[in-house]
Amino acid sequence: MRVLLVDDEKELVTTMAQRLALRGIDADWVTSCEDALKSVEAESYDIAILDVKIPGLSGIELKKKLEEKCPGMKFIFMTGHGSEKDYKEGAAEAGVEYYLVKPINIEFLIEKMHKVLEK
């Protein structure tokens, strides 16, 4: 499975990519919307993990654009703004199944990625 991590916090996405790699998951990371769009043109990904707020576009808008370019791509949102209580609301709004609140346990994230891809 190929994963694209999008978040403006470089430290976060690089570390996450490293940790996913240690678990045998191939993850690329970008810190802007433009880079994300360029990445999907260059390569294909099974799943993208997006921050809700990325400079340039909102996570939901980015999701729409990415979906246009790669139909069939799956998404998981993550956010620093919100609570577990918002989880359902946020997920419905974004049209995704999972809307995870930072900080995220990596095993928990992997579990959810598998679930999304199984569908």
Place this chain on the structure above:
Amino acid sequence: MSILKRIKPAFWDHQDLISGPHKALFNFRRIWYATVLLTSAVVLLPLITMAVIDYKVTQHNIESAILLRTARLVSNTQRTISFFLDERRAALRFIEQDNTCEELKDPERLTSLLEHLKKGVGGFVDLGIIEFSGLHVNYAGPYNLQGVNYSRQQWFKEVMERGVYTSDVFLGFRRTPHLVVAIRHDLPEGPCYVLRASLDMEKFNDLLSNLEMAGRGDAFLINREGLLQTPSLYHGKVFEKVSLPVPEYAPRTRVLEWKNASGLPLIIGYRYIADTPFILMVVKQKEVLMKPWYETRIELIGFLLASITIVLIVILGGGTYLVNRIYLADQRRVMILHEVEYSNKMASIGRLAAGVAHEINNPLAIINEKAGLIKDLLSLKEGFADKEQLLDPINSILASVERCGRITRRLLGFARHMDVSIQTVNLGDIVQGVLDFLDKEAEYRSIAVSVDIPGDLPAIESDRGKLQQIFLNLINNAFAAMEDNGHLAITAKTEGRDFVSITVADDGCGIPENDLKRIFEPFFSTKIGSGGTGLGLSITYGLVQELGGKISVQSEVGKGTSFTITLPLKQEQKER
């Protein structure tokens, strides 16, 4: 004192301690004073002025009428008396002109003239002829006065000098009161004789005694020395000095007021009767004449006092009512101001907390990932010395990160719903959310918190933020009322088909019965001075009402207090 306390309006002792100097718009006591005094002045001054003017005018008119009546009586009576005397003088003048000196010196002729006078004019007693030497030469009448010499008497001198004379009432030679009228007969060569007649006092007195007078009136004649000439009812006997001063000469009728020796006010009308020594006096008692006025006066004053009383009652009642309404409206204004401030404060805190939580969550995520990476590397690489020693602190870091995450999530969850919005909420979640904030305090103070909310309690349509505030206030209050090791019980159940009720019960100090009625009033606080605004329960009450619910309280001093909130399952649609 207690009556005064009972009728004292609420605003009287109001001191705007809590709202502060800039929010106290009104000084209610001053408004009350201004309203009551100004209205009283505007209403009562004209009323009293009118009443006083009316009183004075009416009194003056009545007094004038009395004086005028008296003056008229005096004038009429004077005319009667003058006429009486003139008539007799004219009769004498006729005799004097119609008879020669010789005829008059004839006793038979004189007797017959007297008889004619008595029949024709009346009032004559006798008739006499006196020579200018003063000798009484002829006399007709009941007394034997012939030969008496009058030359030295004052009246004779006067008649000789002025030609006509009317005497005082006097006793004279005959020793009975009588009145003399005399005229001088002149011949071309000089004075010849004097024709003199005595008049009947009875007939003369009748003129006065037959007058009808109100006010215990008394009419009589006095001479210029103040001796009574005719009988008086109240002021002495004939020939006695009258008990009043002799009024000063005036050519016309005059009326004056006078107080007698015992201070009784009298109305005195008098007239100097021309060509006689008489002064006609009519004396009336003012008190008796004014009696109808005094009765009217009591009615007038009574009416005025009743009007003033009614006006004052209306002004006091109306003023107090209006100022009290302003006071209540102002209380409500201040309360709403506080509510708005409180909501704004909560919203600001909420936004601040959300901002902080968000800012913390990102670095927290980085720490989480970095520590996780270290842990991953340690776990994956075999044979690393001191591995266990490093794993311990890393696990500790990850646990702390997780704890921080829980806190920020809780903060965000609490802060997010400050805006008004009706949504389906689970009461159990909200209560738990509030308790999460207070669990540290409960832990420190060893307060046992039991929550018994049935799992099948229906979710309700309500405002999450408001419910949070309601429970936060109630639970905070309960904590404040309890000693350490207290017990707080939160229970919930359905009430009929459309309501649920939640009870927050503590076993704290309880609320005295007197305070119990007032705890939902704004600014009622037993914590004033220790930071309480007295608004917590008032705001809670307002919030519960806004959500269409009710709040009630039971309390027993020393045993604890329980607040019960009843909330509707569904919100009624209303304009927003």
